[in-house]
Amino acid sequence: MSSINRQVSRWTVLRAVEHRLLIQKKWFASILMFGIGNPTIYLLSIGLGIGSLVDSNTTGVDGVKYLTFLAPALLASAAIQSAMTETMFPVMAGFIWAKTFFGIRSTPISGKQMANGVWISAILQVTFTTGIYWIILWLFGAMDHKGSWLSLFTACLGGLAVGAVLLWIASVIDHDDGFLAIINRFVLMPMFLFSGTFYPLAVLPLYVRWLGWISPLWHSTELGRWVSYGHSVSGRLIVIHFLYLFLWIALGLKLAQARFEKRLAK
Amino acid sequence: MPTRSTEVVIAAHNLKKVYGDFVAVDSIDFKVRKGESFGLLGPNGAGKSTTMRMMSATMERSEGELMILGLDPKQDSPQIRAHLGVVPQQDNLDGELTVAENLYIYGRYFGLSRAYLKPKVEELLDFAQLQEKRNEKVEALSGGMKRRLTIARGLINQPEILMLDEPTTGLDPQARHILWDRLFRLKEEGVTLILTTHYMDEAEQLCDRIIVMDNGRIMAEGSPAALIAEYSSKEVLELRFGSNKNAESAKKLAGYGDRLEILPDRILIYCTDAELVLEKINHDGMKPLTSLVRRSSLEDVFLRLTGRTLVD
Ligand SMILES: Nc1ncnc2c1ncn2[C@@H]1O[C@H](COP(=O)(O)OP(=O)(O)OP(=O)(O)O)[C@@H](O)[C@H]1O
Ligand SMILES: [Mg+2]
Numbered sequence: 001m002s003s004i005n006r007q008v009s010r011w012t013v014l015r016a017v018e019h020r021l022l023i024q025k026k027w028f029a030s031i032l033m034f035g036i037g038n039p040t041i042y043l044l045s046i047g048l049g050i051g052s053l054v055d056s057n058t059t060g061v062d063g064v065k066y067l068t069f070l071a072p073a074l075l076a077s078a079a080i081q082s083a084m085t086e087t088m089f090p091v092m093a094g095f096i097w098a099k100t101f102f103g104i105r106s107t108p109i110s111g112k113q114m115a116n117g118v119w120i121s122a123i124l125q126v127t128f129t130t131g132i133y134w135i136i137l138w139l140f141g142a143m144d145h146k147g148s149w150l151s152l153f154t155a156c157l158g159g160l161a162v163g164a165v166l167l168w169i170a171s172v173i174d175h176d177d178g179f180l181a182i183i184n185r186f187v188l189m190p191m192f193l194f195s196g197t198f199y200p201l202a203v204l205p206l207y208v209r210w211l212g213w214i215s216p217l218w219h220s221t222e223l224g225r226w227v228s229y230g231h232s233v234s235g236r237l238i239v240i241h242f243l244y245l246f247l248w249i250a251l252g253l254k255l256a257q258a259r260f261e262k263r264l265a266k
Numbered sequence: 267m268p269t270r271s272t273e274v275v276i277a278a279h280n281l282k283k284v285y286g287d288f289v290a291v292d293s294i295d296f297k298v299r300k301g302e303s304f305g306l307l308g309p310n311g312a313g314k315s316t317t318m319r320m321m322s323a324t325m326e327r328s329e330g331e332l333m334i335l336g337l338d339p340k341q342d343s344p345q346i347r348a349h350l351g352v353v354p355q356q357d358n359l360d361g362e363l364t365v366a367e368n369l370y371i372y373g374r375y376f377g378l379s380r381a382y383l384k385p386k387v388e389e390l391l392d393f394a395q396l397q398e399k400r401n402e403k404v405e406a407l408s409g410g411m412k413r414r415l416t417i418a419r420g421l422i423n424q425p426e427i428l429m430l431d432e433p434t435t436g437l438d439p440q441a442r443h444i445l446w447d448r449l450f451r452l453k454e455e456g457v458t459l460i461l462t463t464h465y466m467d468e469a470e471q472l473c474d475r476i477i478v479m480d481n482g483r484i485m486a487e488g489s490p491a492a493l494i495a496e497y498s499s500k501e502v503l504e505l506r507f508g509s510n511k512n513a514e515s516a517k518k519l520a521g522y523g524d525r526l527e528i529l530p531d532r533i534l535i536y537c538t539d540a541e542l543v544l545e546k547i548n549h550d551g552m553k554p555l556t557s558l559v560r561r562s563s564l565e566d567v568f569l570r571l572t573g574r575t576l577v578d
Contacts, residue, residue, distance in 0.1 A: 004376075004382075004423060006349055008344045008345045015374045015377075019371045019374070022363065023363065099358050100358065100360045103358035104372070104375060105324050106322060106350070106352035107347060107372065107375035108345070109344065110343075110344050265326040265343075
């Protein structure tokens with residue numbers, strides 16, 4: 001009995017990550033296929049189709065060819081999509097569907113560590129998925145500037161901002177009555193449409209432009225365009241973009257951690 | 267027999283749990299000593315699982331004091347849980363993982379090394395008789411197999427206190443006896459056992475001391491033998507007169523034993539010598555359809571204290 005070390009460790013959070021990755025490993029083939037297939041199909045249809053239409057009728061957008069303009073936005077949306085899957089689903093499964101969190105609860109892990117476990121796993125998976133997306137974009141010639149590789153990081157940052165808040169929201173949901181679908185349709189969809197993804201936000205009339213301003217996707221896209229091809233943004237705005245995204249992360253994480261603690265002690 | 271220790275491992279004082287405005291555990295006091303096996307008995311909804319969850323440092327209490335291994339779960343719940351093995355009433359395994367993976371990953375949360383876990387998982391697969399199913403997903407197990415796996419999982423960290431909430435519900439007789447045997451051995455090794463059950467034979471076999479709960483309160487406390495001696499007679503005569511005749515017959519039976527208990531399907535007469543009472547009843551011309559003479563059990567204690575049978 002003495003062989004067991006019963007010291008509580010802050011690294012227990014890594015066990016939660018290990019647990020999550022063990023499950024994901026089983027889905028690796030489909031994760032990979034989806035990760036490659038999704039952007040490929042998307043780029044073949046919209047990116048190249050609209051791109052050639054735009055480029056043949058104008059001199060590109062924002063001073064670069066359309067695909068170059070579009071790529072950071074697509075990458076940022078992909079990161080958000082991935083972050084959504086990697087935070088909401090594990091939390092819903094843990095608390096509601098399979099209730100696995102309540103099983104793990106009997107081990108020395110704390111609620112905060114459990115929240116952080118989902119979060120760290122999400123960081124890994126968002127980076128992986130977004131990385132694949134980046135490679136596909138590159139293969140399509142959309143990442144053709146010196147700073148293009150940096151857009152991977154700004155995209156992940158945007159994804160994780162949304163992910164942190166969704167981590168909290170998912171931990172608040174008590175019953176699964178289609179809440180995910182509601183978020184998807186009424187929050188995420190409009191966000192994609194009004195965040196200057198397909199055209200600069202300035203094209204939109206002022207009264208809908210605010211949708212872009214509050215959307216992490218827009219902030220992440222602006223940063224992505226700035227780092228990849230030097231889209232012109234003022235220094236102050238750059239700071240605001242970063243601060244805004246970090247604020248979402250800090251707030252979402254803090255609320256999620258508290259919520260996990262509380263819910264698991266009930 | 268392990269030497270009886272006086273060291274208290276769990277102490278509850280005015281322990282209370284409310285859900286909304288419903289009082290599930292109503293200011294109870296009890297102590298559990300190191301190495302003893304301690305049982306919680308009570309009808310459905312008595313508050314056993316709620317008490318267990320508070321003792322396992324997973325659920326916060328609403329009021330009162332609770333010390334587990336000298337620590338207060340309000341501050342040190344992870345530290346406490348590191349010493350416990352918990353088998354909840356409802357299996358909460360990870361359905362996406364295999365049988366062996368469930369044991370392994372659970373052990374990892376305790377900070378246990380791969381080197382420790384590899385043989386330990388094998389040992390527990392043997393114990394749970396799930397070697398053949400080791401690579402199956404948990405979803406594909408039968409109810410009893412899941413139960414066995416949940417119990418095995420609770421042993422992964424060689425707990426000092428093992429808490430089992432209705433461990434044998436859903437197990438077949440063979441699996442039950444394997445578990446009892448294992449629990450006896452753990453007890454010999456000095457592990458403190460805390461369990462709830464609806465099976466009287468289980469409580470009588472396994473528990474040194476029992477508390478009987480009803481409506482969130484403790485109705486009685488003591489060893490099985492002491493409880494039987496205090497709350498029941500030595501023997502019981504069970505009579506059946508046919509379902510609609512029981513009440514009527516009961517009127518005539520008053521005075522035959524120390525006490526009568528009229529159940530929907532049978533009448534229980536508590537007495538010192540049941541054979542003798544039965545003879546007298548037959549002699550007086552009453553004709554029960556069936557009769558059974560038996561010793562008093564915890565079931566009778568329970569009926570006396572709560573007015574309810576244990577398995578409903
Ligand atoms: N999460 C909850 N929210 C509200 N009420 C609850 C909750 N859990 C339990 N209760 C109530 O508290 C009371 C005690 O429940 P508990 O599960 O502790 O009983 P029990 O003695 O374990 O019963 P059983 O033998 O059926 O397992 C019940 O009336 C139950 O309805
Ligand atoms: Mg219960």
